[in-house]
Amino acid sequence: MTTRVNSTYSMLESALKYRHVFESLHLYDGDYVFCPSAEEWKKVEKICAFLLPFSETANMINGTSHHTSNLYFLQVWKVQCVLVDSLGDEDEDIKRMAERMMSKFEEYWDEYSVDLALGAVLDPRMKLSTLAYCYSKLDATTCERKLQQVKRKLYMLFDKYSSKNTSSGMKRTIQDQSSRMPLQKKLKSLSHGLFDELKVHYQQVVTRTGKFQLDVYLDESNLDFRCYEDMDVLQWWKSNNNRFPDLSILACDLLSVPITTVASDFEFCMGSRVFNKYKDRDDFEDDDDFVEIMNEVDGDEKSEKASNDNDFEDDSNDGDDD
Template sequence: MPPPHIGFELSSKIFTLLTEWKVDKKIFSITLDNASSNDTCVEHLKSTLDVHGSLLCGGEFFHVRCSAHILNLIVQDGMKICGVAVCKIREGIKFLRKSESRMVKFKECFEDIEGLEYTTALCLDVPTRWNSLYAMLASAIPYKKAFEMYKVKEVGFREYCPSSYEWRRTEKICDFLLPFYETTKLMSGTSYPTSNLYFLQVWQIQLILMNSLKNDEVLIRNMGEKMMIKFKKYWEEYSVVLAFGAVLDLRFKLNTLIHCYNEIDPISAKDKVEHVKSKLYKLFEVYDQNFSTTVESSSQLSRNFSQATSSAIGTQLIKIVGVNNHHRFPTLSLMARDLLSIPVTTVASESAFSMDSHVLNKYRSRLLSDNVEAVICTRNWIRGYDDFEEDKDQEDIAKVEGYSSGVGSNDVIDLYEDEDEN
């Protein structure tokens, strides 16, 4: 849609499209990043849909925040104090990649180091992608001896070569960032990660940050403290609607939540589990009222629920969650379908619209908007994302090194542009 991209205009456009597509009565949730305009958009859209009776539970579970963007904001705060060694590695790689002769001389260093081979290329990080910083460090650490050897051959490289102490700190930083890197890859992947993956990922991140506060390395402790502040801002109370995904996943169910909450804080664990259970039962009752069928087992279930106490409802729901049989429990299967299909991130969908520079460029810039949409969508449906992501990585690296790439402003995992507005 044309500017301005303010909340009210976004809300009106989305509602128009939902109505046009005849799905305005079928919306369960919407996943957005943390831009302030999106918060305004959600409030307007939720009010509009609620007026038309289109939202369950008055839209209590409607707004889902993009987990990839939140994780990026958390890690960003830690990266601000990474230290001089990271800057040296970045500038050193830039120095080497500036000319082919430097890279040739650098590779010659491997001949003098027994057991060391140049098997993977040195990566250069991209400012808009924090996870590329991890990739850069991981590519450089195995070659630290070659860095030392090269600085003897090239005087101008000496200021870019980290000391032994700086290399050790960099290795610790890299080890610390690895779980965040893996989680970012999962959440920012193009396979549309859904709500059943959310809870355990956030729980794992919290455990890592809690342990980092007790780390022997001062730098890791400082990074952990910065990141924990941002974690508490967004994830201190895990999203309830996304916690439902873990309960409904047959591999996890409610016992997983109990274990995870106890690992974090045994004192508050019981209250947190009860909170999730009460919300889940509330949602189930709404589904049972709104989507009841003529199937005998469903009718019997409905009657049981209407007469049972809250605890009995909970017991029955927990039992049938573990049964994969939509014929026996059609209401529950509908609820599970909607909850488990909630995207935890907006990145996968954003990537489809990051192909603008592949469709519109200085040689082809007069396509009608409908034709542009058709080209982007059909390419995405037919070819997927893999080829596009590989091309995008190469363009981003070229852009960092100062070459003209014509890359668009939105990246597949372009997370630094997200707003931290609250």
């Protein structure tokens, strides 16, 4: 299939393994006269290197392990790095191919990069520092602006989750369970636990302070990739639910969004398949709670941007009057 990058990579990668067989085939078959030249084999190697990140992304998205969306940002960023590097390639064919792909990629990246980045920030191994590295490698001049945009949207999203009083609901559930606890268990629970009272106090502080959860999470050091390369991010948030009651719910909702529901045969297809913001398909249910909240945040962000633009125009007009 000439329109599918993934199948093209698989075909060429397989052919490279048998390069010496092809080069010797004429010794056994006199009719074999179309063996690629050394220059053509060199081009095959370069094209394989160019298509490799696309193939890896397709395998990650559609693999049986069902990766969480925190890895999507790095994969898309890796693809962008390859495209940027290939724009200056000495091979004109690869250069033209990269230019065509980059024009399409920029449309996608400009519209969805913030949403992809939110999943990466909620990976305790990455957070904002990894985003800073990725953004600066591509364009250091726009790095800070992009970071602030991601951070602003993350705080707006967290505010929406906090306003639903999820932590208060969990607290009431705990109190209800405690009221139904048998007397013997109550006495036993009170007889030990040196830090129990302090744990309750910390939970109350976290519940009252709202953004405090997100601030604490972002300020903590990143987990070391070398030690946590195969970490289950959803399990980490589940284990830290007591520390970040509201933030953990947000993280699990965001990270659980499937990267795609498109079959692997259609990945990177050049056809007219249309992607959706949060599930990469137009058949995503509009009444889903997470999507409703994300749509609210998008609306608030647009309103805030419009307000800031109006304020800037007013200030400019005042300056002209002076």
